[in-house]
Amino acid sequence: MNADALNGRLLFAIPKKGRLHTQCLELLSGADIKFRRHQRLDVCLVMNHPIALVFLPASDIPSFVGKGNVDLGITGHDVILEANMEESVTEVLKLGFGKCALQVQVPVGGSAQTVDDLAGKRIVTSFEVLAEQYFSKVDNRLQLSDDARTKIEYVGGSVEAACALGLADGIVDLVESGDTMRAAGLHAIATVLETEAVLIKSTTPKDPSLVPLINLITSRIKGVIAASTYVVCSYNIHRDKLHAATALTPGRRAPTISPLDEENWVAVNVMVEKKTMAKVMDDLVAVGAEDVLIFNLDNCRV
Numbered sequence: 001m002n003a004d005a006l007n008g009r010l011l012f013a014i015p016k017k018g019r020l021h022t023q024c025l026e027l028l029s030g031a032d033i034k035f036r037r038h039q040r041l042d043v044c045l046v047m048n049h050p051i052a053l054v055f056l057p058a059s060d061i062p063s064f065v066g067k068g069n070v071d072l073g074i075t076g077h078d079v080i081l082e083a084n085m086e087e088s089v090t091e092v093l094k095l096g097f098g099k100c101a102l103q104v105q106v107p108v109g110g111s112a113q114t115v116d117d118l119a120g121k122r123i124v125t126s127f128e129v130l131a132e133q134y135f136s137k138v139d140n141r142l143q144l145s146d147d148a149r150t151k152i153e154y155v156g157g158s159v160e161a162a163c164a165l166g167l168a169d170g171i172v173d174l175v176e177s178g179d180t181m182r183a184a185g186l187h188a189i190a191t192v193l194e195t196e197a198v199l200i201k202s203t204t205p206k207d208p209s210l211v212p213l214i215n216l217i218t219s220r221i222k223g224v225i226a227a228s229t230y231v232v233c234s235y236n237i238h239r240d241k242l243h244a245a246t247a248l249t250p251g252r253r254a255p256t257i258s259p260l261d262e263e264n265w266v267a268v269n270v271m272v273e274k275k276t277m278a279k280v281m282d283d284l285v286a287v288g289a290e291d292v293l294i295f296n297l298d299n300c301r302v
């Protein structure tokens with residue numbers, strides 16, 4: 001592909017592998033962003049919009065977006081802070097996946113069991129900026145002299161092996177289920193930050209003519225996320241019990257209430273968070289709702 005092929009196209013950075021890759025592809029598909037990626041090619045043209053996708057390591061995406069080399073991107077909130085790009089990029093939307101926590105971890109039963117115990121010792125991490133910021137506050141609080149301060153060492157992966165290998169007294173790494181940490185005989189003693197995947201754009205976009213397309217993609221992705229987060233609940237209820245039922249199902253804005261062809265009965269249609277759906281149905285039945293139905297959403301604009 002020659003560089004001219006990208007002229008006038010919005011460049012959208014997507015993690016090329018790793019934990020965020022698959023869910024990003026699902027988002028693109030839900031937003032009807034169609035493309036065919038040739039093997040090993042990291043730039044590809046979108047067929048139905050003036051967009052080119054750029055597949056990059058998640059950790060490089062904040063600086064590509066922040067410096068204006070690409071217009072839009074998906075990456076983790078953690079890597080934006082690690083790249084010191086929080087001022088240069090704007091987090092447009094939280095995406096609800098890639099949720100995990102950056103935590104300080106130590107060997108179970110080891111000599112250091114608190115953050116203060118670890119101060120002045122050796123920490124191994126892939127997040128050296130965030131670990132340095134975190135431990136420099138601890139060191140300052142404990143008034144450690146320059147040569148007694150915590151030593152932070154960078155490794156690119158397999159951070160969890162560092163303590164067993166004798167390279168570290170503690171690590172700072174991401175934890176989701178906790179399986180990796182437990183398998184390595186570690187446990188968490190502090191949380192540095194909570195993170196999830198976010199849609200980002202440059203704080204100072206180079207090309208204002210791209211704003212409508214950025215807004216369109218944002219709105220589509222928002223719709224895909226809402227469609228996977230919410231279901232539509234419909235039920236019938238006597239007017240006397242309506243107040244109690246709508247208190248359980250207030251909806252995103254307000255429920256739709258329509259009269260039924262039976263005196264004093266109404267039908268209610270309302271969006272409900274998927275994760276609360278079973279409890280909401282139980283509670284609706286308990287206050288007198290009948291014919292409670294749940295519908296999945298294929299897509300929506302909210």
Ligand SMILES: Nc1ncnc2c1ncn2[C@@H]1O[C@H](COP(=O)(O)OP(=O)(O)OP(=O)(O)O)[C@@H](O)[C@H]1O
Nearest residue numbers: 017018019020058059076078079098099100174176
């Ligand atoms: N276990 C996890 N659960 C949820 N999200 C995660 C998890 N691990 C990482 N992430 C998120 O995904 C981002 C990318 O992490 P990932 O480990 O996939 O990196 P990567 O770019 O593939 O690099 P590498 O494969 O070299 O480690 C992280 O910065 C974080 O936001």
Ligand SMILES: O=P(O)(O)OC[C@H]1O[C@H](OP(=O)(O)OP(=O)(O)O)[C@H](O)[C@@H]1O
Nearest residue numbers: 019157158174175176177178179180181
């Ligand atoms: O709490 P868990 O669910 O076990 O997840 C945590 C693990 O996930 C991430 O690594 P990943 O598996 O993406 O591979 P990596 O070590 O190559 O980055 C992270 O670095 C942890 O090792």
